[in-house]
Amino acid sequence: MPSETPETLFVAHATGRLLHVRACPQLLGLDAPVVATATQVQTLGTCVWCAKELSEAGRRYFDSVEQAVRTLDPSGDAVRATQEALGDLAYDLVWVPPSYSHIAVGDKTHAVAWIGRGCVMHADGRLIDFA
Numbered sequence: 001m002p003s004e005t006p007e008t009l010f011v012a013h014a015t016g017r018l019l020h021v022r023a024c025p026q027l028l029g030l031d032a033p034v035v036a037t038a039t040q041v042q043t044l045g046t047c048v049w050c051a052k053e054l055s056e057a058g059r060r061y062f063d064s065v066e067q068a069v070r071t072l073d074p075s076g077d078a079v080r081a082t083q084e085a086l087g088d089l090a091y092d093l094v095w096v097p098p099s100y101s102h103i104a105v106g107d108k109t110h111a112v113a114w115i116g117r118g119c120v121m122h123a124d125g126r127l128i129d130f131a
């Protein structure tokens, strides 16, 4: 239920026993991790790496998307393209998780878009590539 959790959660396969975020090292190398069902989200535990990734404590917040992008890529080359890909999306907060694997924008409880290297994924499923 991506719209009701701060991140979309995955399981490694249909009978996976732990919840993961997409960037989890345990999912690297899997072509198609399975989006966790609502029941799995309710009943399964979260892997240790992912729990840390999702924890509020490990996040670093930024004042703006530009500041976050420049922190991950000092050249600033992606600032304009990232802002264009976000469009007029409304958000209050900009943060990176402890892994620094991406930038998220959203409010206190929900991310509304995730910024990766050369792409922005919106919570409604739109993926905008600008690499």
Ligand SMILES: [Zn+2]
Pocket (backbone or CB within 6 Å): 019, 020, 021, 024, 025, 026, 047, 048, 049, 050
């Ligand atoms: Zn994990």
